Amino acid sequence: MGRPRLVIASVAAFAAAVCGAAVAAYAAPSTEVTVGSPPSPFSQNKQNEPAVAIDAHDPSVVVAGVNDEIDMESCAAGAPNTCPFTPGVGVSGVYFSFDSGQSWQQPTYSGWTARDCLGPAVCAPKVGKIGTLPHYYEAGLVSDGDPAVAFGPRPGPDGKFAWSNGSRLYYANLTANFSAVRQLETFRGFEAIAVSTADNLHAAANNDASAWNAPVIISKQSSTTFSDKEQVYADNASSSPFFGHVYVCWASFRSNSHGQALPVPLTVARSADGGSTWTTSQVGPATNNGVSQQPDGCTVRTDSTGNVYVFGVGVRSGQSLQLMYKSTDGGAHFTGPTVVAPVVEPGVVDPVQGRPVMDGIGGARVDLAGAPSVDIANGRPAGVGATNEIFMTWSDGRQGLNKEQLMLTWSRNGGTSWAPATPLKLTAGDRPVYTAPAVSPDGTDLYVVHNSFTTVYRDNTTDPRGLVGEVLHSDVAGGVPTGWTTLERTAGGDPRGSSANALTDEFLGDYVYAAASNDSAVAVWNDAHAVAVCGAVNAYRTALYAGPATAPDMSGCPGTFGNTDILGGSYPDPTP
Secondary structure, eight states: OOOOOOOOSOHHHHHHHHHSOOEEOOOOOOEESOTTOOSOSTTTTOEEEEEEEEOTTSTTOEEEEEEEOTTSOOTTSSSTTOOOOOTTOOOEEEEEESSTTSSOBOOOEEEEEOTTOOSSSOOOOEEEEESBOSSTGGGTEEEOOOOEEEEEEEEOTTSOEEEEEEEEEEEEEEEEESOOSGGGOSSSSSBEEEEEEESOHHHHHTTOGGGBOOOEEOSOOOTTEEEEEEEEEEOOOTTSTTTTOEEEEEEEEESSSTTSSSOOOEEEEEESSSSSSOEEEEESOOOOSSSOEEEEEEEEEEOTTOOEEEEEEEEETTEEEEEEEEESSTTSOOEEEEEEEEOOOOSEEOTTTSSEESSBTTOOBOTTTTSOEEEEOOOTTTTTTOOOOEEEEEEEOTTOTTOOEEEEEEESSTTSSOOOOEEOOOSTTOEEEEEEEEEOTTSSEEEEEEEEEOSOOBSSSSSOOOEEEEEEEEEEETTEEEEEEEEEEOOOBOGGGOOOTTSSSOOOOSOOEEEEOSSEEEEEEEEOTTOOOOHHHHHHHHHTTTSOOOOOOGGGSOTTTTOOEEEEEEEEOSOO
16 A cells, blocks of 8 residues: 555644643652562562553553563572573563552462572572463463553353453463473474463452463464564454454564564464454565565554554665554454554664664663554543544654654544654653553543653763653644643663673663553553662673673672662543
């Protein structure tokens, strides 16, 4: 399909709405979502990549998913200069709130764990307490992160969906085989996509693993398949002819290269029975080269009439673009891709990592900073009052390094045309890295959360660096965001204190998230306020640019090194 027309009613109104200064409206103190996380040791204190969902049927119920290493071994176990991912230990953390995101709790289940491996003895993991999804160890699997969560209606005994049956939580994540022995593999390939479901959330939040169904592998796997970067959404508007259907999108790396080679088709799975069975299909071509690359960092959403939208950042004719596929028959067939907007993915390639970074050498990789995050005003839970307006945000580097922008665009006609992508005006010095919008079901309020670096790119690891989280709000009048205000801005911290388990660089994951009802919103983001920077690790990261180097003895680092947290906020509509 050709590139759509860019249409907006009033260019003057558009410029005033999007480029106007963000003025603080009121302060709402953030709360820690990852409440079970210890401040030490690394990597048990490490969390990142938050996702969040509000139950449209009961907005007081909120669930978050996070990469959580609470059950990993300490660096002090065995060699004190290694901080490995303990084989077989899961990282898909789950957290529950029953007061609209004002407070959180993390359950404890049973599974394969290394949380007691605190050293100096070599770690011997065992069955014991875990703070991540249950039933993976028993299924011969490992919950491997990249969390995605969504609520939908529960099917009744007749198989029909209705909110009166209650709500169902869907938690999609990567999964690996527990055993590396081929004869004992649960599935073929390196990484698959699995979905867990739960109906009784109060029981699940209070340590009852039986409240969860066993994980279902939904990706089609071969011996070389590495499925990655999934997102999930349930059709949650009862006005839709496909009400209750669930959709998951991801990139399927089909080569023996652990996600680093080709081809990489966009893939979508759909379920019409509450997640028990799934139909998986390829969306678009699989070819990936310097001229054409398929959408990655996908997002999936539905509108009040049952249309399914899948977005991702891809390449056509050498140009990076936000791309959209659309289905009008419940995900059976998709048309596209339609071009939404051009993208300049931010960052510079780090010679040690071979991946883009923004904050400096040894910095956090930002491969998906330019990926789209999307929400639709679909009138959930009934579809009443739906405008079906689509909002998209991303981080963009078109102005060059240290001048990154938070871009916003929207469509009022099902993606046929889009408003000109324009940057939001942020606090001077903010360099957005991850961002997400959330629109109220009736389309009258738009919220945007972002993580931003507050310092320029550093060519050393000795100068301080800054990372903040911020939540913005705008009314939507006549389909146009109008009057931006700041609902929350954290004090932030120094991302040099974050770390990949290999210690070679910082680590902040790939995304932040937000969700909204008509009365309030919940946002979650990465935070480094409680980390301590380790001089020995900084020196090691610098040394790697001259050649191979030996990682430091971690016993010399502050106890809170690596202690990244997930913060969140609950925000009543400031203009009800």
